Every structure is written in structure tokens, then in C-alpha cells.
Amino acid sequence: MLLIIITATNDFRAQNNIDKSLPDIKPPSLETYKISTYNLDFNNSPSGEFTYTLPIYNINSGINIPINLGYNSGIKVDDIGSNLGMSWQLVAGGAISRVVRDEQDEMSSSVWFPETIDINADANTIKTAAHPDNSIDTEYDWFNFSLSNGLSGQFYIDKNLNVHYNGGDGSKLTINDKTTIVTQYGKNLEFVLYDNQGNRYYFGGDEKFLERSRIDYKGPDKYYTSGWYLSKVITNKNDIINFDYSVEQISYYTSVGASFSVSESCCVPNTYENSGITKNKTTMIALKPRLSSIDDNITTINFGYNKQRKDYINGDGKLLTSIAVLSKKNNQIIKNFQLSYDDVNAGPAVTYYGLPLNEQSTVNRHFLNNIIDIVSNQKYKFEYYSKENIPARFSLATDFYGYSNGKMNQTPFADISGQVPNYIYTKANGYASANKEVDPTKTYLGNLKRIYYPTGGYSEITYESNSSIIPKQVEKVESSGLEVSRPCVGAKTVSKSFTFISNGSPINYAAYASTDYSNCGEPDDLHEIHGIQIKDLTTGTVVRSKNSKYYESIVANKDLCLTGLPSDLGCPVNTVSGHQYQVQYSVTSYLGRIDGAVSLSYNSRYETQDVLTHYGGSRVKKIENNNTQNGSDIRWFYYNKLQDLASQKTSITNASSLKLFDYLTTKRNCALECNPNNQGGESISVTSIPVYRFYKDNIISDFNDRSNKIFYNSITELVEGHTAFERNYLYEDDANAYLYDPPILDAPHSNSGQVKRGLLQNEKQYGFKNNNFTIFKTIDNTYSFVQNSITSFIFKQNFALNSGYLYNPHDGPIPNISYTFYQNYYGFSKLIESISKEYVDNQIFETKSNTVFGNSQHYQLTKQSTLSPEGTLIETSYSYAPEKGNQLLIDKNMIGIPLETLTTQTMGAGTKTIGRTETIYPTTVPTSQSGNLVLPLSVKTYDLQNTASTEITYDKYDTRGNLEQYTTKAGVPVSIVWGYNNTQPIAKVEGATYTQIQGLASAIITASDTDASAAVNTDETVLLSALDNFRNNLSNYQVTTYTYDPLIGVRSITSPSGIREVYLYDTANRLMEIREGSQTGKLLKEFKYNYKH
Known part of the structure; x- marks a missing residue:
């Protein structure tokens, strides 16, 4: 242990560098990340975003592989586009992405993933993990995958390369090539996803299916594997769909950062130090697969890229310009889509972070303008909201959430005036002064405005800022004033006073005086003074007394409070609640006239007021569909319940308080820092140091939080003049990481609420008649949830130990280390009950449907019951390969195929079987009917006496099934x-x-x-x-x-x-x-x- 401590001390003294407190994140390229996390359905994403899908082609080789162009609204200033431009995504095939946390899990020389720790037994390992040159990986990497046919999920891998995944549908993930070493990249993993029909999806493996990325922060870094692209699909009939790629080398500025801190000095107590601003820019360099073709036994689909991307630093990136569907038999072109783009230049580059003024990649954006199938002459065209007004990437003219706000800021740090003590504000040196407020007219810049269809009609989308009425605390104070005059004759000192009972808040005051020699006297600086005295009458103690020359003001408020110490007479006067105070103000002159006045504010309190508050990004307000033949229809969206349509208070759920800065108390060994030559101490002297940290880094916001979207609990859709649909959604916050003092900043949340967010809880449908909405149907849903979790730990060394330090039980086993942990959840939800009520002529007809997913081997529907309004209960039970004991199907993961269904009907006290069907599959292969293919052999039905009869026999299949x-x-x-x-x-x-x-x-x-x-x-x-x-x-x-x-x-x-x-x-x-x-x-x-x- 001593050797380890000595080595640590030689390498490291005090962790003052803010960069050391940021998470160690290595992300995938943004395009790979978006492919792997794609979501199509607007109605099932209660965030208010506009999502649109343009279908290109559907591959049907036993399974469906759709090819679409997908759009999702919302452009942050720092965003970069895909090979379809801003906000669009090619949805074809699929990919797995990874956010590396700490080190690659399959490459780390030392992996430690404990579920719990014992700080005594694990002290040595913790010290190694906490060291700045940490060689132990203690955090699971985050994996996401998505396929264009709708399969998606997230998973983790452990130190033995076992996959932790539960999709809730019987699908499973495995890793091939667990031991293959490929030089600097480590293990060339191939993931295989088995769906519950026995189809297999292969990701990665060969080099052209892998994304290798590198984050250059302070110079060239090493590559890591950040993506695995879909290479092939093998169906349960052994049909093969192949995906081919070319590898493009891309580089772009992925993020910029700036930070500084104001902290109490270790060596000079009660003084504060500014660390100075540290700026950085981070470059993403990736060897990224670019889809070039998809090939099945009928068609070949070619993807062409012939337009240079200007938003990359290098010239290897291309935009998708063509998609051609060819018949494999005769090479005839069935579809031939050509894509065109608008190029937008935002002007000079932003130089604050060190970019040259003529840098081009950060000022150029591409927007998809139109797509035309030249075979059918079908054309789609797109318009956007003021796309040319989005400032250059990394502009300082952004709001708290990263969207444009048009402000002429000179710094990325939000204005902290009035939010911190004045001595901190002064030490910030004006760095934290930016106006980061949301401008609701700019949150939707660059969003899709119109879609023109081949028929000549169009859809127009109107947006508004995410907003809601929220209660805010507004300060209210009592105020008073005293005016005092000393005329030419009379007493030299004149004073006035008043008393009040304090509520415990500080007293602020400002006093000013002037003299008048027109009728008497001469200037007398020595004796012409004014003064204030504040006395606690309850204790008889004078708590503030100050006299000044008449031309000097006497002021105390938080803006003049430089140190916060009682001796600082610029600070407000602290009071005790319930005590009575006397404020006395006096003026003094020996010969002349003097006038003075003091104004005071005291008994500050906060009252709650409702304030319209805007948040980041935009939501859909209206969609107008115009058709050349049938006119138009308009759909309005309100983000609350129908009864609250007129209110500006919406159902926004996760609008957290804005964080202008981080405040924490960290621990440092000031005795060692301030006396670096004193290495001989046998004990440590821990000092608690308050720190204000200010930073801007979008890697943290993009990849350190698994839920950074706005969500609404309720959304009401009005189809103008016809109907209304009120949809209410489930939402649950994620649990915070477990923090141990002093905290480790930016530890991610445990994603505990992820499985519930966005599920439709109930829907109410209304008709519109006689200017009133009348309910005609409701649907109420209940879900069950299954979640597993694994734990990630983060350790941080706060300061170095003296080289001569010996273990002292009083200090504990890890006196210089902070740690935190969070949970990585994976799981699913299942709809288990749906109650539908229809309202007809003042009567309610209720239908209740219940579902059971009773087998954890496959989580398929095992029982479904429906109770009709007449009281008839229909129950259907389903059995699958595990229930029927068919090991052949289990081995091939064909566990989502119902092999037997049993339906009963209950009316009153009587229950009868009304249907039983069994599908017979082989238990071994080959068979005479289907060879080595696992295909149904027959279907049996059973009568009321449970006697079986063969309904159909499948006698012969060809080699393709x-x-x-x-x-x-x-x-x-x-x-x-x-x-x-x-x-x-x-x-x-x-x-x-x-x-x-x-x-x-x-x-x-x-x-x-x-x-x-x-x-x-x-x-x-x-x-x-x-x-x-x-x-x-x-x-x-x-x-x-x-x-x-x-x-x-x-x-x-x-x-x-x-x-x-x-x-x-x-x-x-x-x-x-x-x-x-x-x-x-x-x-x-x-x-x-x-x-x-």
C-alpha cells in the first residue's frame, strides 16, 4: 500500500484542473448514434417534436426490412447533420453504437464491476481506480441498437463479454469472436441478434462493418470501436440479405469547451482565487461505414453519394444523392430516387474557442431540398423556417439549452449577477455575463415548415417554444426611510430612528448627505459627517455602526459584499428572527447646515407568482394538410388536458431548474499544497474548500445523460371542427446517482424511469357538436414492468497524501477519495390491461381486455381475456416452444410462434371451449417435408370433446421454404x-x-x-x-x-x-x-x- 501511495504522490498533488472532474466519455460519431437510437412515431413520443417518415422501398425476403428517410425536428446551434443533411436520417438496415465510459469494456486490461463495495476490504483497488492515471475500468459502456424494421434496445457487456439485454420479446443478443485480437483496436466483436421468429441479424465482425473513432482533445488519441453496422440478415428460411459499405474517414469538431472556477484559497484563508478560463476544442475522427448497397435474392439497392459535405473538416464525407432499386434478374431500375440539397453558409466562424476566422466546416450546413423518383416522376419538396438565420456552430448566441437566441454575448457562461455573493461575482472577472434566456421566436429555426407531395398538396407545420406557467419565488421587502437636517444653529448632531421586528432576513441600506453654506458656516470636512447605527434591542447589542464624511455614501447590500465576513461593512446586516431592531441615522456639523437621508429594506420574503417560462427547443402547434382534391384539414396540439386548453400552464414534466454553475465543497490537503517541501507528515490535514465551477461542454449534455428530451404528460389534439383526442402519458424521473461527500460532478443518472416514459396511459376521444366537446370513448391502459440493473462506480482522488503518510484509523481507509455509483437499467414494459368505454345515448358500454405474459423464457402473450359490455368473457391461451417442450425451436430461438391456442367463452356460470388449434413443428431435422428448414408440418383442431383432427397437412416445401x-x-x-x-x-x-x-x-x-x-x-x-x-x-x-x-x-x-x-x-x-x-x-x-x- 505504501508503494502505491508514494507513486501516486510523485505523479499528482492537487486536483485543481477542472477537466479532471468531467466524465471520461468517448462517444460514437453523431450519425452512428442517431441511427442506433432512431424513433419514428410522433404519437408515441410525447415530446412535441415533429417526426416524418418518407418510405423509399420495402425489402420482403421472409421478413420486412423497410428503407425510409426519417425526419425529426429541432436544431441546436452546435448540431451537425447526417449524410441527408440537417435533421434527416437514412433508416435502412441498422447499427449498434457505443458510448465508451472510462475504457472499452472488451479492451480494458483491468475491469472491476462490483455491485457493492467494502471500503475497508476494497481500499487498495479503490485507490488505484481513483488515481488520475487510472488503469481500472469501473463503468459499463452504454450500447444502443436499432433496426429499420422496429427492433431496438439497449444493452451492456460485462468483463466476460456476456451481453446484459432483455427486450421483453424473447429476442437475444450474443457476441461472436470473443478472443480474436486485432492489433490496436482490440477484439473485433461481432454481435448477433436473434429475434423471436429465429431470424438472425449480424452486426460488425469484419472491418468494413465497424466504426472506429478517435477523440482528439489535447492531441491525437487512440482509436476505439464505437459502432457495429448491420452486415447481413439470415431468415429462419435461410434467405440472406446482405449489406455492403464503403468506409469514409470523417473529421469534424464534435464539441468545444470552456471552464473556470472561483474557489477559496488553500494557502490564504478567506480569499478567493480565479483559475482563469481554460478553452478547448475536440475533434471527432471516425472511420465510419457508409451504406452502399443492400442485396437480397430479388433486388439490389444502390446508394450513391456524389455531393461533397462542407460541414466536415476533411473532404471524405459525402451526401446521399441517389437511391436506385434494381431487379436482380435483368438489372432493370424499378425506382431511381435523386436527392438535392440547399447549402447554407452562416458567415464567419466563431473564434472564441480558438477556431480561425476562415474555418469553413462550422459555418456550413446542408438541408434536404427535394427527392424525386425519376422513374415515376414522383417528387417531394421541403421548406424550412429561416435556416439561413441559424448562427455558426459554437456561436455564443445560444440559450441555456443550446438553441439560437440572437444575443450578442461575449462569453458562453450565463450571467450570475444576483445569483452568487458579490465577492464571487467580482472574482468571476466578468466571465459569467452571457444572456442565455430563451428567445421563443428562434427555438424552431431550421425546422421543417412544408412538405410538398407529388399530388400537388402539402402539409405545413407550425411550431411554438416549449413553455409552461410555473410558480417562481419573487422577492418582496419592507422599506423605510429617514430624513434628517441640522440647521445653521442648534445641536451639532441631529438624529432620527425607527424600530421593527425582524423576520431574520438581512438589512440593506443606503445613506447620502449634503451641506449648504449659503446662509452659514464654512466647509469643515473634519466635523461634517453622517452615520448609521443598528442596534438589536432584544439583546442590547450594537450590530452595525458606521460614520462617514458627508460626501461619502454609506451603503450595504449584497452587490458590495466582497468577503461575506462580519467585518465587511459593505455587506447587509444579518438579523435574528423575532428580535426587535432600532435603526438610527444622524448628521453632524459644527458650523453649517447638513442634510441626510437613509433608505432601508428589510424583512425580505419570497412570494410565489406564476410566470410564463420558456424552455429549450420547440413543439408542434399546428399541422395543416392541404390536398388539391379534398381541401384542407387542420390539427391543433395543446400540451395539457382538454379542460385546460385556455391555460398556458402545460403538462411539461422534466423542466428542471437551470444550472448556472456548480457549487460544491471539495476536500484538499492544503498543508501539503502550501508546503510542498514538507513530505514527512504522518497524518493528513483535510481542508474543506468551497468551489464555484463554471463550464460549457456539449459532450456532457449529448452523451452523459440518457434522457435529455422534453416530455409532456398530456397532449390534446384537436381536428378542427370535428374531434378531439386527449392523450395522457406515463412519466417517471430517473434516479440521481448516489453521491458521497464531496460529490463527483456530472455523474450520470440511473436510467430507472426510462422504461416507463412515453407509454400511453389513457386516451379520451371527443366529438364536437353545438360548440361543445362531448366524450364518446375512453381507453385506459395498465402496464407491468420488468427491469434488471447493473452498477457502475466512479472514483476520484481529491488530493494527494503525504509521502510519509501512515494509515490512521481516524482518517478512514480512503481519506482522500470520493466515489459515487449509478445503476444501468435494462428491461421492458407490457400492456396488461386495457379498458375501453363507449358513451352512447347516455349509456356506457365497457370492454375490458387483459393480457398475461407468463413465461420469463420468452415474455410472449400467454393469455388474453376480453369482457364484453354484455358480460361475455372470451379467454384465449397461447403456448409456445418452451411450454410444448420443442427443443429444436428453442435452440433456433423460434419462441415467438404460437404453437397452440385455446379459446373459451364464459357466459354467466357456464364456460365452454369454442376453439383449440395446434400447429405441429418438427422436433428434429431433416424432415421429408422441409429438409433442414424448420417449418410447420400440420395444423390440428380439437372439438368440444377434445378429439383432435388434422385441419391441414403441409406435405412438401422446396429448398427455399x-x-x-x-x-x-x-x-x-x-x-x-x-x-x-x-x-x-x-x-x-x-x-x-x-x-x-x-x-x-x-x-x-x-x-x-x-x-x-x-x-x-x-x-x-x-x-x-x-x-x-x-x-x-x-x-x-x-x-x-x-x-x-x-x-x-x-x-x-x-x-x-x-x-x-x-x-x-x-x-x-x-x-x-x-x-x-x-x-x-x-x-x-x-x-x-x-x-x-
Whole structure:
């Protein structure tokens, strides 16, 4: 132990550097982070943000992989865009991101993740972990993942590289390549996500699927792995979807920082020192995967990047400029999207943090202007609110939350006048003087204003500042004054006084005097004075007495209070509540006239007043949808309940008090600091030092808090003139980190409330009639929550120990160390009850639905019950692979497939079974029906006597899992012929086995494969002729045939009767018409489309 202490002392004396108190965070690139945390649904995110999804294409190879462009409103001044510009995100595939806390968990040479600590038994380890050259990793890294098909979550890995994850749906995460070492990067991990259907998603592994990042703060640092991109998906039928990337090297200023502190001197008591401002700028350098193509067995989707990004320092970053969907069979372009951008230059760079005036990356932004599919000529165009008025990144003209406020600030530190003692304010040297108030007219600069649709219609979004009426404490004081005159003759001293009973608050005063020699006397500086005396009559003690020459004012208030000490006569006079005080003011002159007056304020108190307060960012106020055919509709959003629409008090939940600075009392070994040559002491002398810390660093706000969004408990949506929807959401605050004196600043919260936030608690639906809202439906939801947690510790050495220090029980085992810990929660919520009430003609019809998720092996729905308004109870139970003991399905994680359902009906006292169905899967492979694929073999049903009968038997699958033959309950075989390169069913034959028709099927399969190679909407005569021949050769059977444009949809269906329906599509590949016989035949059905957000 002694050797460790000596080494520590040689390396470190006093931790005065503010940088040492900031969290050790290594973030991913912002784009990777946003991909991994993406959320699409506006209604399920009660933050008031505007979110919009523009669908591009949907890959369907057994599972859906949608490709979208996603928008989320809100631009902070320091934000940087993605490869789609500001606020937009390419949502295709997915990624895992990591925020490294301390060191990479898989690389740390020494990892210590205790759930609890014993400061006696663990003292040596704690001292090593607290040392500034800490070699022990005590914090779990934070992992997030998101896939474009909706799967998402967060997880952690422990020192053995086991994944701590519980998605609540039976999905699981594992790590491959746990021991592979790749030089400076450490272990090349590959994550595999298994969903509950047995589909596998692979992240990372090879170099081109990994993001390597480096944060350069005070010079080049080492790279760390911060992202794992989706490399492939293997479905439960062994279809493969591959994702390919090119690696782009990007660099940009990720953050800037400035800090200073005012603290009491260690060596000169009762004096304060300013540390001086320390400024820094941090550069993110990342080797980031950029999606270049997605490939399945039908299509290839290429992503082109041909426009240089000006918001990066280097020239390797590109904007997405094209998305092309190609048929794999004939390389025909099905969709060809071209994207265009507006480039916005904010003017000169901000030089406060050391950037040169001509620096370009921080002044340039890109905004998506339009996207057009040149195949269908479908065009979307976008407008934004005053995007050119957003100042350059790192501008000082920002509010408390980082949004533009247009103020001409010269410093990033908020004005602290009146918020700290005057002696602290004076020592701040004017550094903390910025106006950081929110300007509600600037919180939505750069937000999406209009979306123009291909039909010619548009949606317009109106925003307002996040705000609410909140109670604030406003100071009220009693005041009084005394005016005293001494005329030319009479007593030399004249005085007046008054008394009052104090409430314990200080007395402030200001006294001024003047002389008049016009009628008598001559100037006499020695004797012309004025003075104040304040006496505690309860104790008989004079608590303040001061005399000054007549031309000197006598003032005491907090602005003149330099030291806070009783001897400082510029400070207000402290009082004791309930005591009576006398204030006496006097003027004195021997020969001339003198006049004086004193004004006093005392008995200060605070009263609560409601004040409209603005917070960071904006919320949607109104969405107006204008359609060229059907006019317009307007939706208004109010952030409270329907009954409170007129109130400016909203349901904002997490609007915390603004932090202008940090105040803490830290501990230092002043005896050692002030006498560095005295190393021989055997004990320590701990001094408590008050510190005011001021800093600005956006890495902390962006990556040190797992919940930094505004939330509202209630949002009411009004559809103008029609209906109203009041939605009330759950919210729970996160628990603070557990702090031990002195505190460690900026320790993250435990994310305990994360699982509950944003869940819809209830909804009330109203109709609008006769200028009144009338309720017609309510929905009340109840949830259950499952959470696990693991603990992260943070240790900090406050000061060094004397080199000769020997252990003293009085000091404790870690006398110079602070520590804190927080919880990392992971878990899920489940809706367990929903009560719906409908109000009709003064009657209430209630329907209650209850759900049970009874097996912790998969957390699937195991029981659902619905009680109707008539009192009928319908209950359905579900069994899965674990309940049925099917180990093959369990091993393949196909545990989300219901294998058996049992439905009962209860009316009164009687209960009966009304349905029982069982799907039989193999328990071993291979099987004669499906080979090595795990596919259903049959479906059984049970009658009221619980007698089983086979409803359907699946007789034969092809190697891709396509069903080729099944047998009905009546024993009738049904065969299915697959064409278009085994991707679409082209014929269904009822009554024949597949073996019977196989010889005839080869001709239509070949014809369909040939048709698949043709262009979209080409002549199908040859294929239709082949299908007709096939039908004619099987005239004794019921035959239905189908044709397709494989990437668009079905083109024709010919029924057993020979009647053909022809399906026609518009240029956007949407179903437009169904006609009989041919493309010009009788119109059977027509479809119209309107765009609406």
C-alpha cells in the first residue's frame, strides 16, 4: 500500500484542473448514434417534436426490412447533420453504437464491476481506480441498437463479454469472436441478434462493418470501436440479405469547451482565487461505414453519394444523392430516387474557442431540398423556417439549452449577477455575463415548415417554444426611510430612528448627505459627517455602526459584499428572527447646515407568482394538410388536458431548474499544497474548500445523460371542427446517482424511469357538436414492468497524501477519495390491461381486455381475456416452444410462434371451449417435408370433446421454404407452383399432388422466369399463353393462375372459372385499377390516394 501511495504522490498533488472532474466519455460519431437510437412515431413520443417518415422501398425476403428517410425536428446551434443533411436520417438496415465510459469494456486490461463495495476490504483497488492515471475500468459502456424494421434496445457487456439485454420479446443478443485480437483496436466483436421468429441479424465482425473513432482533445488519441453496422440478415428460411459499405474517414469538431472556477484559497484563508478560463476544442475522427448497397435474392439497392459535405473538416464525407432499386434478374431500375440539397453558409466562424476566422466546416450546413423518383416522376419538396438565420456552430448566441437566441454575448457562461455573493461575482472577472434566456421566436429555426407531395398538396407545420406557467419565488421587502437636517444653529448632531421586528432576513441600506453654506458656516470636512447605527434591542447589542464624511455614501447590500465576513461593512446586516431592531441615522456639523437621508429594506420574503417560462427547443402547434382534391384539414396540439386548453400552464414534466454553475465543497490537503517541501507528515490535514465551477461542454449534455428530451404528460389534439383526442402519458424521473461527500460532478443518472416514459396511459376521444366537446370513448391502459440493473462506480482522488503518510484509523481507509455509483437499467414494459368505454345515448358500454405474459423464457402473450359490455368473457391461451417442450425451436430461438391456442367463452356460470388449434413443428431435422428448414408440418383442431383432427397437412416445401403441396381436412391435395425464380406462386391446383403436375409445371416456370427478366409492364402474352395451356391440360382440376411484376405486385389472377382480373398500377407503383379480362376491360374497382401526415 505504501508503494502505491508514494507513486501516486510523485505523479499528482492537487486536483485543481477542472477537466479532471468531467466524465471520461468517448462517444460514437453523431450519425452512428442517431441511427442506433432512431424513433419514428410522433404519437408515441410525447415530446412535441415533429417526426416524418418518407418510405423509399420495402425489402420482403421472409421478413420486412423497410428503407425510409426519417425526419425529426429541432436544431441546436452546435448540431451537425447526417449524410441527408440537417435533421434527416437514412433508416435502412441498422447499427449498434457505443458510448465508451472510462475504457472499452472488451479492451480494458483491468475491469472491476462490483455491485457493492467494502471500503475497508476494497481500499487498495479503490485507490488505484481513483488515481488520475487510472488503469481500472469501473463503468459499463452504454450500447444502443436499432433496426429499420422496429427492433431496438439497449444493452451492456460485462468483463466476460456476456451481453446484459432483455427486450421483453424473447429476442437475444450474443457476441461472436470473443478472443480474436486485432492489433490496436482490440477484439473485433461481432454481435448477433436473434429475434423471436429465429431470424438472425449480424452486426460488425469484419472491418468494413465497424466504426472506429478517435477523440482528439489535447492531441491525437487512440482509436476505439464505437459502432457495429448491420452486415447481413439470415431468415429462419435461410434467405440472406446482405449489406455492403464503403468506409469514409470523417473529421469534424464534435464539441468545444470552456471552464473556470472561483474557489477559496488553500494557502490564504478567506480569499478567493480565479483559475482563469481554460478553452478547448475536440475533434471527432471516425472511420465510419457508409451504406452502399443492400442485396437480397430479388433486388439490389444502390446508394450513391456524389455531393461533397462542407460541414466536415476533411473532404471524405459525402451526401446521399441517389437511391436506385434494381431487379436482380435483368438489372432493370424499378425506382431511381435523386436527392438535392440547399447549402447554407452562416458567415464567419466563431473564434472564441480558438477556431480561425476562415474555418469553413462550422459555418456550413446542408438541408434536404427535394427527392424525386425519376422513374415515376414522383417528387417531394421541403421548406424550412429561416435556416439561413441559424448562427455558426459554437456561436455564443445560444440559450441555456443550446438553441439560437440572437444575443450578442461575449462569453458562453450565463450571467450570475444576483445569483452568487458579490465577492464571487467580482472574482468571476466578468466571465459569467452571457444572456442565455430563451428567445421563443428562434427555438424552431431550421425546422421543417412544408412538405410538398407529388399530388400537388402539402402539409405545413407550425411550431411554438416549449413553455409552461410555473410558480417562481419573487422577492418582496419592507422599506423605510429617514430624513434628517441640522440647521445653521442648534445641536451639532441631529438624529432620527425607527424600530421593527425582524423576520431574520438581512438589512440593506443606503445613506447620502449634503451641506449648504449659503446662509452659514464654512466647509469643515473634519466635523461634517453622517452615520448609521443598528442596534438589536432584544439583546442590547450594537450590530452595525458606521460614520462617514458627508460626501461619502454609506451603503450595504449584497452587490458590495466582497468577503461575506462580519467585518465587511459593505455587506447587509444579518438579523435574528423575532428580535426587535432600532435603526438610527444622524448628521453632524459644527458650523453649517447638513442634510441626510437613509433608505432601508428589510424583512425580505419570497412570494410565489406564476410566470410564463420558456424552455429549450420547440413543439408542434399546428399541422395543416392541404390536398388539391379534398381541401384542407387542420390539427391543433395543446400540451395539457382538454379542460385546460385556455391555460398556458402545460403538462411539461422534466423542466428542471437551470444550472448556472456548480457549487460544491471539495476536500484538499492544503498543508501539503502550501508546503510542498514538507513530505514527512504522518497524518493528513483535510481542508474543506468551497468551489464555484463554471463550464460549457456539449459532450456532457449529448452523451452523459440518457434522457435529455422534453416530455409532456398530456397532449390534446384537436381536428378542427370535428374531434378531439386527449392523450395522457406515463412519466417517471430517473434516479440521481448516489453521491458521497464531496460529490463527483456530472455523474450520470440511473436510467430507472426510462422504461416507463412515453407509454400511453389513457386516451379520451371527443366529438364536437353545438360548440361543445362531448366524450364518446375512453381507453385506459395498465402496464407491468420488468427491469434488471447493473452498477457502475466512479472514483476520484481529491488530493494527494503525504509521502510519509501512515494509515490512521481516524482518517478512514480512503481519506482522500470520493466515489459515487449509478445503476444501468435494462428491461421492458407490457400492456396488461386495457379498458375501453363507449358513451352512447347516455349509456356506457365497457370492454375490458387483459393480457398475461407468463413465461420469463420468452415474455410472449400467454393469455388474453376480453369482457364484453354484455358480460361475455372470451379467454384465449397461447403456448409456445418452451411450454410444448420443442427443443429444436428453442435452440433456433423460434419462441415467438404460437404453437397452440385455446379459446373459451364464459357466459354467466357456464364456460365452454369454442376453439383449440395446434400447429405441429418438427422436433428434429431433416424432415421429408422441409429438409433442414424448420417449418410447420400440420395444423390440428380439437372439438368440444377434445378429439383432435388434422385441419391441414403441409406435405412438401422446396429448398427455399416455399410451400409446394398441402392436404386439406377433406383429404384433397392442393399443389402450388412457384415461378419468377422461385419467388412468387404462379399456379394453384386443387385435387392434384405436386408429383402429378410437376411435368406440366416446368413450362410455366420457365415462361415466368423469362417474364421476370422483362421490363416492368411489358406484354405478358407468352406467359399467359403458357398458363392457359397449363390450365387446359388440367381441366379436371380447379386451377388458379397468377402473373406479376415481381417488384411491384400481382398483374393478373385467373380463377378456376376462367375469369381474369387485371391489376393496373400508377407511376408510383400503387394499385390504381382492377379490370376484367384485359387492361382495357370492364372497370371493377378504382383506388385514389391522398397524402397526409
